Every structure is written in C-alpha cells, then in structure tokens.
C-alpha cells in the first residue's frame with residue numbers, strides 16, 4: 001500500500017470489528033480502506049433527529065422545513081410530497097423500505113426462520129450491488145467463480161473494472177447442472193483458503209435453476225469446502241427470483257440455505273424489485289449478508305463498509321424510485337397483478353418448452369437446460385452465433401443475442417406468446433439452412 005494510502009482511523013475501527021469474522025478475512029485492499037465518514041451525512045442524520053431550532057447541515061434549499069421543489073416536477077407525481085421527490089435519500093436507502101424488504105425476504109424464504117441476517121442495504125440496481133461487492137471483496141488476482149455461459153456484465157465488472165479474475169466452470173452436464181465441474185472448481189479454489197463465487201439462479205443467459213436435488217448437492221459442496229478450513233463466500237444474484245416454472249425447483253433463494261450453514265460461509269443476497277416487481281428502470285436493488293460466523297456488530301461494520309462504497313461513488317440512490325416503491329409495495333392490488341404477469345411469462349415459457357421438446361435433434365441448435373426466468377439459450381454447432389444473429393435480424397427482423405461465439409440467447413420474456421412459435425420456427429429454419437451450406 002502506498003504511503004499516501006494511510007488507513008483512516010474509521011476504517012481501522014471497522015477492520016478491528018470485522019477481523020475475527022469471515023468478512024474481515026475476505027476483504028480486498030479497497031474493502032479494507034473503505035469506511036463511512038462521520039462527516040456531512042452522519043452529522044446531518046443526527047441533526048435531523050435533534051436539530052429542532054435549525055438544521056443547517058445539508059446542502060439542499062429548504063423553506064419552512066420542506067425542501068423546495070419546482071411545480072413542473074411536483075405536478076407530475078401528485079401523490080409524493082416534496083421530500084419524497086427531491087430530498088437526498090439516506091446512503092443505505094430509505095429505512096422503511098429496507099425494513100419492508102427484509103420482511104419480504106423472510107416471507108419469500110421461510111427456511112431462513114430465525115437465522116440472523118443483516119438489514120438489506122439499498123443500492124441503485126443489482127448491477128451496482130455486484131460492483132460494490134467486487135469493490136469490497138475482490139482485489140487484483142482474486143478469483144470469482146461462476147458458471148459459463150454467464151451474464152456478460154460479470155466479466156466487465158470483475159475483470160475490466162476490478163482487475164480480478166472471473167473463473168468459469170461449465171454450467172451444464174449432459175442434462176442439468178454440472179455438479180462435478182462445480183465441485184472441482186470449488187474444491188480446487190478451497191486449497192487457496194479462500195473461495196468466492198457468484199451464482200445466479202434463475203440464470204442469465206440459460207434460464208436455468210438447479211433442481212431441489214442439485215441444490216442440495218451445491219449446498220453440500222459449499223459446506224465441504226468450508227469444512228476444509230477455507231472461507232467460502234457465495235454471492236447469490238437473485239435478479240430473476242420467483243420465476244420458476246417447474247415443480248422440481250426450490251422456490252427459495254440459495255441464500256436461505258447458506259446464511260446459517262457454517263461459520264466459514266458468508267452468503268450475500270443481491271436482489272431487488274428490478275425484475276421481481278417489473279421496475280427495470282427505477283434502479284433499486286438490495287444487498288443482504290448472512291453468515292453463521294457473524295454477529296450483529298459485524299454486520300453493522302460490514303454495512304458501514306458498503307455505505308463507504310456507495311458514498312464514494314453515487315453518494316446515494318435516487319429518492320423518487322424509493323418513494324414510489326415504498327408506496328407501491330403497500331398496495332393490495334400488487335399480489336394479483338404480479339401473479340398475472342408471472343402467469344404471462346410462464347405461458348411464454350411453456351410455448352418455448354413445447355417447441356424445443358418437439359424439435360430435438362436439430363443439426364445446428366442444442367437448447368441448454370432451461371426451466372425458469374426470462375431466457376433460454378441455444379448452443380450453436382457448425383454455425384457461428386453472431387452470423388446467425390445477424391441473419392435473423394437483417395433478413396427476418398428477429399432480434400436475439402449472441403452471448404459468445406457459440407451461444408444464442410432468446411428473451412422469451414419480451415415476445416408475445418402468439419409470436420414465439422413462428423419466431424422459433426424461423427430461427428430453427430435459418431440455422432438449419434446455414435449449417436447445410
């Protein structure tokens with residue numbers, strides 16, 4: 001560490017609290033340096049409670065105790081007050097929203113029971129959450145394991161941004177999750193004493209979630225690695241949580257199986273309303289920590305580190321998104337509407353499932369296992385995924401994504417059910433013609 005990078009006494013305080021825990025042992029250099037200043041934000045939060053005569057702390061224009069807001073803005077969101085629109089949000093997010101999300105996590109994951117987990121911290125979208133975790137826990141040469149093919153943003157964050165290593169294991173065996181490759185990757189990493197992995201179910205781009213039996217084995221491999229004395233950190237990217245379309249899938253997050261598993265396992269849940277509540281552009285996500293080896297003071301210290309990452313990058317997430325979500329979550333119409341949207345997605349999945357099952361043995365396209373989420377992907381054999389993508393787009397007006405040289409992803413989530421069969425018929429026909437040439 002360079003001379004000018006002296007550790008702040010505030011970082012030292014947090015490091016001392018975290019030192020005996022798995023989180024302390026896994027922090028990156030940047031994570032070790034981060035702290036949440038007792039500066040403007042902390043002092044103004046204190047003044048908000050106690051500054052009854054005058055609160056001269058925060059950089060906002062306030063009149064009669066209320067932040068000033070332009071009529072042009074206020075008129076567009078009549079149900080929100082001025083503070084709910086324009087006031088700065090707390091660094092870790094709106095307290096009520098955080099409490100509500102914690103309650104929702106517990107409701108959706110009953111296996112958690114009374115397992116102690118941290119309060120969720122609000123971040124501006126799941127991507128930001130992954131990036132902050134990379135700040136805190138990945139240094140140059142740290143390895144983060146993930147299944148391949150993976151969402152392309154992972155490598156951008158982990159390798160381009162953090163200069164760490166995203167190491168892939170092949171996600172699929174002949175059928176289903178490649179448990180042998182997963183075990184091999186985890187146990188190899190366990191020899192270094194530190195295992196970090198990012199698991200995303202339902203997965204982007206394959207649309208796969210492990211079955212209950214596969215999940216049980218994944219959990220046992222993680223435990224086995226921890227029992228060798230390695231610290232094992234598992235980032236659960238739950239972006240597509242809840243969109244499981246087959247009975248043999250565990251409807252709970254892997255996080256709920258890991259949060260209380262072992263002193264040497266630290267699970268992190270990265271989730272949010274982005275896809276779960278159909279609010280892609282609102283940019284709200286959450287980070288929640290769970291480890292049998294951590295206590296409340298250590299969770300609090302880790303949250304302060306995360307707040308340091310937020311404060312030093314975007315400062316805080318947008319207020320209107322948080323205010324809108326807080327109000328929307330309390331609306332009794334949500335449950336029925338969300339169920340209807342889920343059914344709509346499931347119906348699209350069924351159309352694709354039927355088509356794929358009826359067209360096995362295609363000369364160029366092999367569907368990867370899929371059972372959940374927004375997508376399905378196909379392995380292209382004898383034809384380049386990019387060539388197929390370009391032909392489909394330019395000659396047939398069908399947009400797909402070439403994930404890499406050999407995989408084509410189709411987001412059935414964004415195509416009306418009645419269009420899906422003709423779309424897949426065209427994809428299969430074009431690919432067959434290309435490979436026959």
Ligand SMILES: Cc1ncc(COP(=O)(O)O)c(C=O)c1O
Nearest residue numbers: 125126127151200204237239274
């Ligand atoms: C696997 C996965 N994680 C995270 C995200 C990003 O979520 P957000 O839009 O909240 O950043 C996506 C979005 O495409 C995704 O596919």
